[in-house]
Amino acid sequence: MRVSAAYFKVILVSVSAAMLTMLGVGASAMAQELQGLQAQSGPRLDFPAGLATDGRAIYVSNSRNNTIEAIDAASKSLRIVAGKLFQQGSNDGAGDSARFNSPDGMTISGQDLYLCDTNNSDIRKINVGSGTVTTIAGTANISGTEDGTGSAAHFNLPTQIATDGVSLYVADSGNSSIRRITLADMKVKTIAGQPGTPGKTEGNQDKSQFSGPRGVAVDKKAIYVADTGNDVIRKIDISTLQTSTIAGTGEEGDKDGPALQAQFNNPGAICTDGTMLYVLDADNHSIRKIDLTANTVTKLTLVNGHIGSGCTLASDGKQLYFSDTTENAVEVVDTSSGNFTTLYPPGQ
Numbered sequence: 001m002r003v004s005a006a007y008f009k010v011i012l013v014s015v016s017a018a019m020l021t022m023l024g025v026g027a028s029a030m031a032q033e034l035q036g037l038q039a040q041s042g043p044r045l046d047f048p049a050g051l052a053t054d055g056r057a058i059y060v061s062n063s064r065n066n067t068i069e070a071i072d073a074a075s076k077s078l079r080i081v082a083g084k085l086f087q088q089g090s091n092d093g094a095g096d097s098a099r100f101n102s103p104d105g106m107t108i109s110g111q112d113l114y115l116c117d118t119n120n121s122d123i124r125k126i127n128v129g130s131g132t133v134t135t136i137a138g139t140a141n142i143s144g145t146e147d148g149t150g151s152a153a154h155f156n157l158p159t160q161i162a163t164d165g166v167s168l169y170v171a172d173s174g175n176s177s178i179r180r181i182t183l184a185d186m187k188v189k190t191i192a193g194q195p196g197t198p199g200k201t202e203g204n205q206d207k208s209q210f211s212g213p214r215g216v217a218v219d220k221k222a223i224y225v226a227d228t229g230n231d232v233i234r235k236i237d238i239s240t241l242q243t244s245t246i247a248g249t250g251e252e253g254d255k256d257g258p259a260l261q262a263q264f265n266n267p268g269a270i271c272t273d274g275t276m277l278y279v280l281d282a283d284n285h286s287i288r289k290i291d292l293t294a295n296t297v298t299k300l301t302l303v304n305g306h307i308g309s310g311c312t313l314a315s316d317g318k319q320l321y322f323s324d325t326t327e328n329a330v331e332v333v334d335t336s337s338g339n340f341t342t343l344y345p346p347g348q
Helices: 005-023 027-041
Strands: 048-053 057-062 067-072 078-082 103-109 112-117 122-127 132-137 158-163 167-172 177-182 187-192 215-218 222-227 232-237 243-247 267-272 276-281 286-291 296-302 311-313 319-324 329-334 340-344
Touching: 048 112, 048 319, 048 329, 057 103, 112 158, 112 167, 122 158, 158 267, 167 215, 167 222, 187 222, 215 276, 222 267, 232 267, 267 311, 267 319, 276 311
Parallel strands: 048 103, 048 311, 103 158, 158 215, 215 267
Antiparallel strands: 048 057, 057 067, 067 078, 103 112, 112 122, 122 132, 158 167, 167 177, 177 187, 215 222, 222 232, 232 243, 267 276, 276 286, 286 296, 311 319, 319 329, 329 340
16 A cells, blocks of 8 residues: 555654553653753754745754754754744744644745644744744634634645745645735635535636645746645646646656646645746655646656655755655755755765
């Protein structure tokens, strides 16, 4: 049986909780033991998920540690920006007074880092200078489908997020829909998909359907979506909100070529420079490249591990960073050659 990266994540989280019960070990005792290990071995990543970069640092959702961390691009050192190791919750605040619950996708605009706090079903903002965390949309531990402003809106296990500097676009995976948050007023609107009704329909915002989308990226003209449950890549026109399929047949497989004849298997995080769209094709253990002009799909590189939760591009598009949850690492791949090396941990 083939196990998806998303399913693997759920199993890992569930197993860790079950082990505490089976072994009769209290959560505080386990946290102390883990903190001791962390002190001995130095900073570590544990199921790295969403990524974003401002050129100086690569920000990582360290999802099982419930922290947001930064890898210095020059020194390769790791530091915690917000959250406290092994402590989950939903508190706003500065630095280690903030709490998260399995944070995932991230995007950055100026000094603000926006992220999907997946198991809290809300959207958070971190000022990267001060480390101050605020909840900008949704209410922690209250899932739902409602549009509205700020806490009046609700999400259901949002996984990935992207920005064009004017709005945020969220893959609201549990609702099988795409949501837009206008940065000027934090108004949330469902722009594609019918919340709670998965499907594979094209058309405008009142007709389109998705199935558990887990990737979103945006350029000046369109929002791109990894429609994970349907094994296709979709496009939403920003001006008309019309949804169409740009790559994939909808049949699970591993096939390059003309985009609409290509096949994917559990596509996850995606990112774009406006010319190329990169797809972490999780169960094919590969990074795929879609030429948005030629409408072709090719493999950029193969990866021996579980991927799919996070990717981000350098500003010049020459380097792509991605999360490797098997190695608990962040890798960097040359987008021309497909060669990749480990960014963190250094020397791995």
